[in-house]
Amino acid sequence: MSGAGHEDGDWEKHEGYGPRGPDDGAGDSDGDGKGPEPGTAGRAGDGSPRIPLPRSSVEDTGLPLPAPEPPAPAAPLVPLVLEHDVLRSLLGAWALAACAPEETLAVEEHLGECGACADEARRLREAVELLQRPEPLDLDPTLRTRVLESCLDRRPPRIPVPEWAAPYDAETARLDALLQDFGDSEWHAPVRLRWFEDDEQTTRRTTVAGVIAHLLSVDGLVAVALGLDDPVTGGQGTPVAPNPASRTEAYWRASYFPPTRSVRVPWREQSHGIVRHVSFAVGSTSRAGEAERGGGSGKLPISYGDFELPLRDAMLDRAFECWVHAGDIADAVDYPYEPPAPRHLHGMIDLAARMLPEALAARRLAGLAAPNRTTRHLVPAGEPGRSLRLEIEGSGGGEWLISLDSPAALASSAHEVAHVALDGVEFCQLAAGHVSPEEAAAGQDGDREAIRDVLFAAASLSRM
Structure with a gap:
């Protein structure tokens, strides 16, 4: 392999290649043994370029490293001479710290001389601070309750939401706000539902859309008892399956699992319908109307298959599950989600106890x-x-x-x-x-x- 494709002596003809002895003028371009002339190092005897020799580092010589050269002093800033209108137009960029150094110096010198521009600059800086708040953008879960209470203190509602339905109203609204800006990728993000069965943790894999379909199906137990349509069958009457798990499986099968983002609309409409019905408590032919007329006690029984809960407790149960699964969804898309308002959380804990x-x-x-x-x-x-x-x-x-x-x-x-x-x-x-x-x-x-x-x-x- 070492000489393939070359005649005898061909190595000597190639630039910079071939064996050289100690006296063959290596590194001497003119063959006089004096070494290369300045500027000719690394060239063959005919002046053509050769492979450069490796450079040695100063660390290899054992000599101390040279001291670094001090940086050149920066040239002093000279403020620009600008007209008043130009300086005033730069105030917005100055408030955002987007001016060049010379412009910043010119603006700041002008602010010491012009009171009108100084006032405008102060207002702009305050506005920038509001736009760049360090707090998270997520609203406090108690904010909605506080705003509603403040409004209702000024003008009491004609048809108030019962106190025992307020947690469900708040948690469905919070989850709906979380879903507001979801794209297709978030709706199909994998979610693992978890629960205990026979003292062992059981899981079921689904998607964000599948979780909303699950909430829609189980909330349907309350909806049907109130006289609303059953989301699983699309009609009124006895639920197709009283057990929450079987209802969810039935809905998943009917929607060609996994569901898509379109499930948000019927879930949202159903949650609004439930809140409206328990608030109005009307309809003499409705079981809810018979049970709720005259006081809104919330005693209407809601069947979960193996057990029953009165309506007021079923609404707490649905609020609790809405919060828990909203947390599952938030974890799936790596988004923070806060617990319910303390008053609502207390009601959920009380129900479990x-x-x-x-x-x-x-x-x-x-x-x-x-x-x-x-x-x-x-x-x-x-x-x-x-x-x-x-x-x-x-x-x-x-x-x-x-x-x-x-x-x-x-x-x-x-x-x-x-x-x-x-x-x-x-x-x-x-x-x-x-x-x-x-x-x-x-x-x-x-x-x-x-x-x-x-x-x-x-x-x-x-x-x-």
């Missing part, structure tokens, strides 16, 4: 929660029994006594056997199935078995 005794009883019947306790501590209905104190800290918190032995027993501080303290948002995440009972950072004191039963009962409240 009131559902815990029934959840404990169901787990005992299923053999999942200390079955021996049922017979050992069975108490008659209305009698005080063993209780656990649930302390929820932070925004929307409070204290609840949870009956441990029977849903019909009275919770009593005199029979308190355990105490659990949890942050409000973390308790809601536990009840939503997003945090496992083992991972819940709970302050615990007392009967460990009772504490475990309550934490697992809270996780069992979750569903798809």
Whole structure:
């Protein structure tokens, strides 16, 4: 391979190539042995260019590095001489720090001489500060409530939204605002729904549009009870499936899963319709009208298949799920999402705490929660029994006594056997199935078995 394609001696004919001995004039362009003339280094004997020799670094010589040359002094700025109108036209750019250095100096010297321009410059700087606020652009979740309260204090509504429907109204509005600017890529972003089933976390993969379809389907249980159309079947009457999971699966199948962004319109219209109906409570042929006429008590039963909730609690439940799934959507698109207003969060926590005794009883019947306790501590209905104190800290918190032995027993501080303290948002995440009972950072004191039963009962409240 070393001489292929060349005749004998051809290497000597190529520029800068071929073997050279110590006396063949290497580096000497004229062959006199004196070395190259200045400006001729790296050239062959015929003056043609050769491959340059590698440069050596000063670090290789062992000599100290030369001191860096000091930078040349900057030339002093000389302010431009500009007319008043030109300087006034530069005030906007000056307020935004977009002027050249000479222009900035000219404007600032002019501001010391012209009071009118100085006032205008101050106003522009204040406006720029408002445009460049360091706070996040997301609105405080309590802002909507405060604005509505301020407006309603001045002019009470003719048909007010019931207090127990306000959390649902607020959370659906917040989620709708989050969806406002979503593009196709965000609507198809993957979302994983999470909940607990048989003491194990279960997940289901869907998209942002699929989550909104899920909310539309389950909110339909309330809508049908109020006399609105069933979003799963598109008509009125008995829901096609009373179970939330089966309703969601039915809607997904009918919409050629995964759904698209078009699901936002029917979800939004249905949520508005629910709020309007519970506010007006009209229609003598409507079950809602019969139940709500004369006081808006919210006692209309809403069936979830395996259990029922009165309308006022069902509205809290739907607000809670709307917030939880809005957080799932926000996580999927990497966007921050704040908890509900403290008053609304308190109502959601209160609903979960009131559902815990029934959840404990169901787990005992299923053999999942200390079955021996049922017979050992069975108490008659209305009698005080063993209780656990649930302390929820932070925004929307409070204290609840949870009956441990029977849903019909009275919770009593005199029979308190355990105490659990949890942050409000973390308790809601536990009840939503997003945090496992083992991972819940709970302050615990007392009967460990009772504490475990309550934490697992809270996780069992979750569903798809």
